[in-house]
Amino acid sequence: MKRYLPHWLLVLAVLCLAGCSKDDSDPAEDILGVWTGRSQFEGLARNAAISFTIGDKAYVGLGTDGTNKFVDFWEYTPATNTWIQKADFPGVGRYLAVGFSAGGKGYVGTGYDGANKLKDFYEYDPAANRWTRKADFGGSARYGAVGLGIAGKGYIGTGFDGNAKKDFWQYDPASDQWTQKPSFGGNKRQGAVAFTLNDKGYLLLGADNGSYQTDVWSYDPVSELWTSHNELINNTDADYDYSALPRANATAFVVGTHGFVALGTNGSTLTSCYEYDPTADTWTQKTAFGGTARTYPVGFGLGDKGYVGLGLSSALRLDDFWQLAPNESPD
Template structure:
C-alpha cells in the first residue's frame, strides 16, 4: 500500500511538472520560430544596403564596407537558393538609402555618399535589367529614412537631412510624381523600420536625439490618416506577459509574413538579437526565437513566401555577408 501511495504521489508531481512546461501555462517562456543559414550574399560584405522584392525574388544592393560605397545589385532566388548579379545602380554609390517595389518595378533613392545627403530616385526594370532615373524625391535630401509600398504607390518619410524629419511623401509610378501627404503621426526620427500589414503601412522604432522611440503608427492610404497603436513599453497584461520595452531599437530590420510583421536586430545602447512579431489583428507583440547569427545593425530584411530573410549588416568594423531565414511558426528543440 505504501508503494502504491508513493507511486501515485510521484505521478502527481511529474504531471504537474509536465503541465508547467506547456505552451498554454507558460506563454511568456514558450517562444517559436526557427532560423536557418542559407547561401551567402555573393557580393562583398557591407551594411546600410537596400532591398526590395519583385516576382518572388529579392534584390539587394548599395551599402558600404566602411570605406567604399557600392553600386552593385544582386538578385536572390529562394527556390534554388542562389544569387545572380544584375545591372549596377547608375547613381553614385551610397548607404542608408530606401527601396520599395511598386507597379512591377523596383525603386531606390535618397541616402548618403559619405559627403552628401541625396534625393535622386531610380527605377529598376527586372525584365529589361535596366535602371532609369525618375523624378527626385519630393522632400529634402536625406538618409536613414523609411519606405513602403501600398496599392502600387511608394511612400517615403522620416530620416535625417541635418535635422530629424517626420514629413511623408507618396510616389506614383504612373505619373512619376511625388505628393506630400499628412506628416507621420509620431515624433521625428531616423533608423526606424517600416512594414505593411492589414493593407496599411506601419512605422515604429528609431532614434530621435538620443531617445529610442516607443510609439507604433499605421497609415491608411484611403483616408490619409495616421493611427497610434500599442506603445512599445511596459509588460503586457493581456496574456503574453512579455516586456514590450525590449522592442524599441534603431537600425533594425522588418518584414511581413502573412498578416504579421517581424522586427529583429538593431541596437538599443547595445546590439540586439531579439525578434518580435506584431499582430495588427489584436495590436499585440509576440516574442520569437532570437536571431542565431552575429548581432548587427543596418542589415536588410525581406520576406519571400512564408519565410523572412536577413542578410548583411555591421558590428563595429566587421561587415557581414551571411544570409538567414526565419520560419516563424517552427518549433525549436
Template sequence: MKHPRVLLWLLLLLTWNLTTSCDNDDDDADEEILGNWASRSQFEGLARSSAVSFTIGAKAYVGLGTDGTDKFKDFWEYNPATNTWKQLADFPGVGRYQAVAFAANGKGYVGTGYDGVNRLKDFYEYDPTTNTWTQKADFGGSARYGAVGLSILDKGYVGTGYDGNYKKDFWQYDPTTDTWTQKPSFGGNKRLGAVAFTLNDTGYILTGSDNGVNQTDVWGYNTATEQWTERRTLTLNEDEDYDYSSVVRQNAVSFVVNNLGYVALGNNNGYRTDCWVYDPTEDTWTQKTSFEGSARMQPIGFGLGDKGYVGLGTTGSTRLDDFWDLDPTAAADE
C-alpha cells in the same frame, strides 16, 4: 514531530509538483515561440551594412551599402527557388548607404542616403525585365539618410530620417506620373533608423531613435483617409497585461509574411537577435524564435512566399555577408 515516512511523502510530493510545473512551463514556451531559421546561400557581393532591398514577383533585389570604407553601387538578384544570387547592372548614382527602396508597378525604386560626405535625394527606377536603371524625379523632401520606404497600392512612400535634423515628414511617389506629393506628416515623433511595413493596405512605421532616445510608438497610415492612427505602444502595460518593451530598438530589419509584420535584430543596449511578429487585427506582438546568426544592426530583410529572409549588417566593426530564412510557423530545429 512528524513521522519520517510522512516527511518522505511530503518531500516526494513537493518534488513532483516542481517537476510538473517546470514541464508545463516548457510546454507553454514551445507553444508560444515558433519559427525555424535556416542558413541560405551566402550573399555573393562584399560584406556590408546599411544596404537596401525590395521584391518583385518571386525574387528579391539587394544592393548599395558600405563596408565602413567603400560605398557600394552593385546590385544583386536573389532567387529563393534555386537559392542563388545573380549580379545585375550597377546602380547608376553614387555609391551610398542608409538609402531607401520600395517596389511599385513591377519596378524597383531606390534613392536618398549618404555617400560619406553628402546627404542625397536623387531617385532611380530599376526594370527587372530589361536589367536597366532610369533616373527619376528627385525625392520631394530634403536630402537625407536613415529614412523608411514602403509601397502601398502601387505607390511608394518615404518618410522620417535625418537631413541635419530628425524628420517626420511623409511623401508619396506616383510612378505613373513620376511625381512626389507631400502627405500628412508621420503621427509620431521625429526619428532615424526606424522600420516600416505594409499590412492589408495600411502602412506602419515604428521603432528608431530621436536624438538618441529609442521610440516606443507605433502608427498606421490609411491612404484612403490620409490619417495616422496610433496603435499599442511598445511598453509594459500592466492594466492590459502585455509587455512589448522588448520590441523597442533602432537600425533593425522588418519584413512581411502572410499579412503579418516582423521586426528583428537591431540595437538597443547592445546588438539584438530577438524576433517579433505583429498582428494588425489584434494589435498584438508575439515573440518568435531568435535569429540564429550573429547579433547585428543595419541588416536587410524581405518576405517572399511563406518565409522571411534576413542577412548582411554589422556587428561592431565587422560587416557580414551571411543570409538566412525564417519559416515562421515551424518549430525550431535544434
C-alpha cells in the same frame, strides 16, 4: 527478496516527476520560429544596404563596408537558393538609402555617400534589367529614412537631413511626381522601420533626441490618416509587456498577414525577433535570430518565409543570410 518503496515515497516520486514535466503555461515553451542559414550574399560584406521584392525574387544592393560605398545589385531566388548579379545601380555609391517596390518595379533613392546627403531617385525594371533615373525625391536630401510601397505607389518619410524628420511623401510611378502627404503621426526619428499590411503602411521604432521611440503608427493612403497602435512599453493595465521591442537600425519584413521586426540596437546589438498581428494589435516573440547580433541588416519576406542578412556587428561587416520559418517549432 523483493523490496517495495513505501507508499509515501511513491507519491513523492510521482509529484517530483509532475513538477519536472513541461509547463504549458510557460511562455518560453510557446516561442515559435526556426532560423536556417541560406546561401551567403555573393557581393562583399556590408551594412546599411537596401532590399525589396518583386514577384518571387528579392533584390539587394548598395551599402558600405566602412570604406567603399557600393553600387552593385543582386537578385536572390529562394526556390533555388541562388544569387545572380544584375545591372549596377547608376547613381553614386551610398548607404542608408531606401528601397521599395511598386507596380512591378523597384525604386531606390536618398542615402549618404560619405560626404553628401542625397535625394536622387531611380527605378529598376527587372524584366529589362535596366535602371532609369526618375524625379528627385520631393523632400530634403537625407539618409536613415524609411520607404515602402502601398497599392502601386511609393512612400518615403522620416530620416535625417541635418535634423531628424517626420515628413512623409508619396511617389506616383505613373506621373513620376512626388506629393507631400500628412506628416508622420509620431515623433521625428531616424533608423526606423516600415512595412505594408492590408494596404496600410506601418512605421515604428527608430531614435530621436537620444531616445528609442515606443510609438507605432499606421497610415491609410485612402483617408490620409495616421492611426496610433499599442505602444511598445510595459502596460500593466492592458496586461502586455512590449518594452523589449524599442530599437533603432533594425529590419522589418512581412510574411503572409503579419509583420516582423528583428535585430538592431537598443544600446547593445540584438538578436530578438517579434511578430505583429494587425488585427489584434499584438506582438509575439519569435525564436531569436540564428546568426550574430547586428545592426543595419536587410530583411524581406517571400512566400511563407522571412529572410535577414548582412549588417554590422561591432566593426565587422557581415555577408551571411538566414531564413525564418515563423510558425515552425524549434523542437
